[in-house]
Amino acid sequence: MTVEYKESFQGLRSRAEALLVKSHDVHTNLLHKDVQALIHDLSVHQIELEMQNEELLHAQKEMQEARDEYLKLYNHSPTGYLSLDEQGLILKHNQTFTTMIGNTGLVAVGMPLASFIFTEERDIFLARYRAFYNKPQEKNIDVRLKQADGSLSWVRLSGRIDTWLSDSRETRSCLLLTVADINIEKQTEKEMSNNLQFVTTLLDTVPSPIYYKDASYRYLGCNRAYTQLMGYSSEDLHGKTFFDIATSPELAVSYHAKDQELLQNPGIQIFANRVQVSPEEFRDFEYYKSTYRDASGSIAGLVCVKLDITERIRAEEEQIKFNTVVDCIGEGISIKDLDFRVLYQNRSITELFGNQIGTACYEIFGRSEPCQDCPTIKTLNDGRIHSSCRRYQQDGVTIDIESTASLLRDSHGKVTGSVEIVRDISERIRNEQTIRDMAFHDPLTGLANRRLFEDRLEQAVAKARRYDMKFGLMFLDLDHFKAINDSLGHEVGDLVLIEAAERIKTCCKRDIDTISRQGGDEFCIIITDCGDRELLTSIAEKLLIQLSQPFQSAGVLLEVTTSIGISIFPDNGSAKKELEIASDRAMYAAKKAGRNTFRFWEPYLVGIENNR
Secondary structure (H helix, E strand, O other), X not given: OOHXXXXXXXXXXXXXXXXXXXXXXXXXXXXXXXXXXXXXXXXXXXXXXXXXXXXXXXXXXXXXHHHHHHXXXXXXXXXXXXXXXXXXXXXXXXXXXXXXXXXXXXXXXXXXXXXXXXXXXXXXXXXXXXXXXXXXXXXXXXXXEEOOOOOEEEEEEEEEEEEXXXXXXXXXXXXXXEEEEOHHHHHHHHHHHXXXXXXXXXXXXXXXXXXXXXXXXXXXXXXXXXXXXXOOOHHHHOOOOHHHHOOOHHHHHHHHHHHHHHHHOOOEEEEEEEEEEEOOEEEEEEEEXXXXXXXXXXXXXXXXXXXXXXXXXXXXXXXXXXXXXXXXXXXXXXXXXXXXXXXXXXXXXXXXXXXXXXXXXXXXXXXXXXXXXXXXXXXXXXXXXXXXEEEEEEOOEEEEEEEEEEEEEOOOOOEEEEEEEEEEXXXXXXXXXXXXXXXXXXXXXXXXXXXXXXXXXXXXXXXXHHHOOOEEEEEEEEOOHHHHHHXXXXXXXXXXXXXXXXHHHHHOOOOOOEEEEEEOOEEEEEEOOOOOHHHHHHHHHHHHHHHHOXXXXXXXXXXXXXXEEEEXXXXXXXXXXXXHHHHHHHHHHHHHOOOOOEEEOOHHHOOOOOOO
């Protein structure tokens, strides 16, 4: 009831009492208008009283609804609420808390909260409760609640000091707790821990050293290989910079500069460095470093993988030595795969054929498929070593090569290709040809010498006998050649002989014929597959004409003629010696006939003495 209402009600009461007194006094006449006014005021007051009562009932209804809503929110909140006293006894709790312990019908008021905590964690909770009660805002407690079915549920207790109105209407302090379900968080932490353990285990299985740092260049972690390399445990390295563990300040500055460069220019950094891992040993490492980011996308640090490339460097150095040695070998060496493609070649091969890496060896010789005579294909077919000689042309230059192929196997003995050694034998071939030429050709004129002539004559006789054919044999002798040597010297005589040989070759152009110089000024011609006297006569006449032309030598014009004797197989002899004697006697007959002429062998020439 408000003060204004009390004052109004008191005024009405005083006026009514005064009128009542007057109504009992015989000397007083109660005025009708006073009563009417009082009744009016009382009626108004009654109406006001009824309105105030209605407002009061409405307010009470709203308060009840609000209280019901509060209780609904309190009991059905996803978070459990507890009010505890100093001893940890439950003064009040919501329905969510009973749901958390798996007993929705339980009223836990008056029970200690510790009774619902997992037995193994209860003592820890009780030991911390006093400090938690005094300053709850500064800390949380994570515990596991034991549910009715025996299962456990993780919760986080957070609180603040509040007041509590007891049944005796006494107000005292209490601890208001929120009980949050953190099972998902704990499960996530467990999974993260398991993942971290998995990653740690995985990193420890990597043989290469790995470490990672934060943006302040401090170690956050590393794998076992790195601790073994550095001689520090992961715990010893955590939180340190390289300045704390480096063997020298200069080394620390160098490594820090690399880290600083990477963090200032985020991305990937690759470099190699030689590291002293012990007083007696240095090893080469290749560093693969990269920045990483946190959840917000900011650069959070760097991670590094160190690959020990010592053996690779040594292998590369050995390969360089090997290549140097192989390149110094005069012979070409190439390695080919099973498809005949060149995988490796030394400098000699490059000088011979150019860079043929990736090219099939048969393509070098202008072929579209492997040649069956190739030593490589033979080696791949039967596993034996094979050699062959071939001729190669490039840019108009012809070279003769000899190649030897053998199998190439891997460490397991499996055939992976072939190795071919190539030699340029062009000079050897030329030398051999020169030797043959010296053995079978006249060094002055280049014509066949007596040795080759005898061999060719034997072949001509054998062929003619086999195929019942004829051939002609001519003996030529330059007339009075001795006088040229005696008067002008052998040098001039040699020039005449050279020129005479060239003129004879113009008269006998067939490759199957053989022209030889027997020595001095004597020449012989084997006219193969020809027994026709008319054709032999024609050749003889050409020879007479060519050789009777003046010779220009040393500024002197010389007149030289020749005498020619001709015999025919088998008409004039069926053996080599018989033909030679017949031709020689026919030539003598030509000289006797006045020189600068020819004669066929005739029977009447038997017994004629040579007179040259």
